[in-house]
Amino acid sequence: MNILTLTFNHEKWESVAAFAEKCSWRAGKYLAELMRSSAFRNWERVFAAFENGEPVGFCTLTEKDELAPKYPYSPLIGFVFVDETHRGKRISGKMIEKAVEYAKSIGYDKVYIMSGERGLYEKYGFSCMGDYDTVYGDTEQLFVISL
Numbered sequence: 001m002n003i004l005t006l007t008f009n010h011e012k013w014e015s016v017a018a019f020a021e022k023c024s025w026r027a028g029k030y031l032a033e034l035m036r037s038s039a040f041r042n043w044e045r046v047f048a049a050f051e052n053g054e055p056v057g058f059c060t061l062t063e064k065d066e067l068a069p070k071y072p073y074s075p076l077i078g079f080v081f082v083d084e085t086h087r088g089k090r091i092s093g094k095m096i097e098k099a100v101e102y103a104k105s106i107g108y109d110k111v112y113i114m115s116g117e118r119g120l121y122e123k124y125g126f127s128c129m130g131d132y133d134t135v136y137g138d139t140e141q142l143f144v145i146s147l
Contacts, residue, residue, distance in 0.1 A: 126145045
């Protein structure tokens, strides 16, 4: 298992976009569109898990992800996905750890993640801050980890 930190000029960028586009999660298509349209800021990253040279999971670290712009919290981990055939191998945790390490290396002291799931991100050291508005007009829980 190898976790890579990707920017738009990385040789694996397109293979991860293609994987995201074809994955079983509907949000994967949206991530593929973002990747192909160069929607990422200079410091933002895609983290991808590879097994035998093929992508099996991804997540992002971006300024806001789905958090409504009115909130001052940044950066956010988003688009956490692992292919069904590779689940149970702690891949999500490894990708999240890599994203957190990167955020710390560029000067952040906290990282956030939004989710509708309770009990999932707490096992990675995140604490629930409460319900917050998303850019989609609904609410989800916002989690934070101090670095």
